[in-house]
Amino acid sequence: MSNKQIKKYQLEKVSEKVGYASYTKVELPKGAKVLDVTYEDDIIYLHAIVNSMHRTKGRWFVTFEQDMPMEDYEKRTFEYVGRVNVDPNLYVFEVHD
Numbered sequence: 001m002s003n004k005q006i007k008k009y010q011l012e013k014v015s016e017k018v019g020y021a022s023y024t025k026v027e028l029p030k031g032a033k034v035l036d037v038t039y040e041d042d043i044i045y046l047h048a049i050v051n052s053m054h055r056t057k058g059r060w061f062v063t064f065e066q067d068m069p070m071e072d073y074e075k076r077t078f079e080y081v082g083r084v085n086v087d088p089n090l091y092v093f094e095v096h097d
Helices: none
Strands: 004-013 021-029 033-040 043-051 056-065 077-084 090-096
Touching (some): 004 021, 004 056, 021 043, 056 077
Antiparallel strands (some): 004 043, 021 056, 033 043, 077 090
């Protein structure tokens, strides 16, 4: 029997988003595979396949607004996760140093 499950983690409230980029640290079990993001009741959620038996590790995610400067884009590695269809559109990336 597998210990893997799809879990949902809160990233941020859109109404509390300040500035062009919002960074959020999420504690995910080691080896978690990020699937996508969704938007429900003003909150952006991250969905991932996880093994809840594994220890957690903090992983950073950033949300950029459409048509705004992407701060630190040249200094870090960003992996696209998904788009949140709100006004303005928001794009979520995982941050790798």
